[in-house]
Amino acid sequence: MRLTVIGTGYVGLVSGVCFSELGNDVVCVDKVSAKIDMLNKGRIPIFEPGLEELVQKNKNEGRLRFTTDLTGAVHDSDIIFIAVGTPSLPSGEANLSFIEQAAEEIGRSMNGFKVVVTKSTVPVGTNEKIRNIIQQHTTCLFEVASVPEFLREGTAVQDTLYPDRIIIGTSNDTARKWLTKLHTPLTDNIIVTDIRSAEMIKYASNAFLATKISFINEIANICEKVGADVTQVAFGMGSDKRIGPSFLNAGIGYGGSCFPKDTQALIQIAGQMDYDFKLLKSVVEVNRDQRFNMLRKLEAILGDLRSKTIAIWGLAFKPETDDVRDAPAFEIISALLRKGAVVRAYDPIAADNFKNHFQGAVEYCVSAQKAAWHADALCILTEWKEFCDTSPSVIQSWLKQPNLIDGRNIYSEEDLAGTELNYYSIGRPNMNKGVRVNDPVLLQ
Ligand code: UDX
Numbered sequence: 001m002r003l004t005v006i007g008t009g010y011v012g013l014v015s016g017v018c019f020s021e022l023g024n025d026v027v028c029v030d031k032v033s034a035k036i037d038m039l040n041k042g043r044i045p046i047f048e049p050g051l052e053e054l055v056q057k058n059k060n061e062g063r064l065r066f067t068t069d070l071t072g073a074v075h076d077s078d079i080i081f082i083a084v085g086t087p088s089l090p091s092g093e094a095n096l097s098f099i100e101q102a103a104e105e106i107g108r109s110m111n112g113f114k115v116v117v118t119k120s121t122v123p124v125g126t127n128e129k130i131r132n133i134i135q136q137h138t139t140c141l142f143e144v145a146s147v148p149e150f151l152r153e154g155t156a157v158q159d160t161l162y163p164d165r166i167i168i169g170t171s172n173d174t175a176r177k178w179l180t181k182l183h184t185p186l187t188d189n190i191i192v193t194d195i196r197s198a199e200m201i202k203y204a205s206n207a208f209l210a211t212k213i214s215f216i217n218e219i220a221n222i223c224e225k226v227g228a229d230v231t232q233v234a235f236g237m238g239s240d241k242r243i244g245p246s247f248l249n250a251g252i253g254y255g256g257s258c259f260p261k262d263t264q265a266l267i268q269i270a271g272q273m274d275y276d277f278k279l280l281k282s283v284v285e286v287n288r289d290q291r292f293n294m295l296r297k298l299e300a301i302l303g304d305l306r307s308k309t310i311a312i313w314g315l316a317f318k319p320e321t322d323d324v325r326d327a328p329a330f331e332i333i334s335a336l337l338r339k340g341a342v343v344r345a346y347d348p349i350a351a352d353n354f355k356n357h358f359q360g361a362v363e364y365c366v367s368a369q370k371a372a373w374h375a376d377a378l379c380i381l382t383e384w385k386e387f388c389d390t391s392p393s394v395i396q397s398w399l400k401q402p403n404l405i406d407g408r409n410i411y412s413e414e415d416l417a418g419t420e421l422n423y424y425s426i427g428r429p430n431m432n433k434g435v436r437v438n439d440p441v442l443l444q
Pocket of ligand 1: 149150151152153154206209213246247248249250251252253254255256257258259317318
């Protein structure tokens with residue numbers, strides 16, 4: 001099939017490349033010519049395992065092109081995917097201006113029947129707006145559909161090529177047939193819904209996963225008070241098929257480009273319909289507070305943080321990505337600086353995307369060792385493999401004071417055996433080592 005994908009961010013680029021891998025002719029379009037130039041030279045603007053190789057392969061085999069020429073791309077395609085960003089407005093609502101602009105340009109470029117598919121996460125009713133905008137700019141026949149994307153950064157290629165399900169939101173037969181044919185090589189589990197339900201499925205799925213994370217983080221906080229171990233609790237809970245084991249890792253809260261934005265947007269969508277989504281508001285609040293769990297521990301161990309050197313390992317919102325959007329590291333580092341701490345940070349690949357935010361106030365180090373060297377405490381914010389593979393006894397030998405706050409529960413009891421670290425993780429009070437404060441409540 002002949003496809004255009006508008007927007008070469010995570011969703012657009014990965015979807016376009018994967019569709020070409022399935023044998024379709026794909027043109028990826030972006031307004032930013034620097035991005036297109038880069039892609040044409042075979043380099044990719046984001047870090048995503050496996051993506052660069054797939055871009056090269058499909059470009060070389062002639063199925064994948066990159067251009068700024070939206071009109072030419074639309075002319076040559078049967079299906080057009082809109083995969084542009086929907087960033088948050090200050091109110092939390094999704095900003096639809098890129099979507100609206102894309103719809104208008106598609107309308108102006110139509111030269112025959114096309115199916116226009118939204119992959120971006122958009123509020124319920126947006127596809128109808130897209131239909132109206134296109135209609136105002138063309139006399140050609142077309143159909144709209146919603147096919148939301150569920151890929152995760154870091155495993156985006158795998159998630160796209162092996163999805164759990166594909167949701168196709170349309171009430172039109174041709175759109176259903178074309179989109180079913182396009183996605184059949186990926187999975188048997190294709191679910192066809194009406195457009196509004198498809199739009200809602202994306203928000204509801206992300207909000208539910210965010211809820212699972214905030215839930216287990218609150219359970220972790222209670223575990224710290226009652227002396228239970230949240231990893232054992234999560235394992236026990238997750239073994240019930242109705243609950244499932246995924247998204248039950250306690251930590252310092254979710255970040256990234258989707259959960260924070262989509263939870264806020266769903267609260268807004270509900271609010272506009274006079275519905276107070278109390279549960280989701282609490283999920284967001286719990287997530288905000290969870291970032292400070294490790295700060296409370298740090299202060300309990302070190303007291304006043306003024307002039308203390310705190311090493312930070314991990315700036316990306318999760319491993320295997322250079323994305324720092326809404327990463328917990330922002331709030332944690334801001335709070336440390338406010339309290340007068342000296343902050344040294346290291347991330348295997350995301351530091352460049354983080355650097356301009358603290359204008360010289362943070363020292364960015366070229367290695368994990370340099371960041372930890374003679375620090376008063378080390379905080380682990382992202383569970384990069386490099387950190388998991390570094391033994392706590394080595395960490396201890398690097399630190400001035402042996403204080404390790406593990407915000408992602410990466411170390412086990414065996415890893416810590418033989419060390420004299422003051423070790424604190426999330427929701428595992430029995431793993432705390434070298435407690436220096438008498439009152440455990442201080443640690444919560
Ligand atoms: C998410 C959804 O998973 C994906 O379906 C959607 O399309 C986009 O948003 P992504 O943001 O890439 O994907 O990352 P994900 O792996 O879901 O993690 C999101 C955040 O939750 C990360 O900050 C991660 O550290 C945190 N998380 C995840 C936890 O704290 N605990 C968990 O158990 C799982």
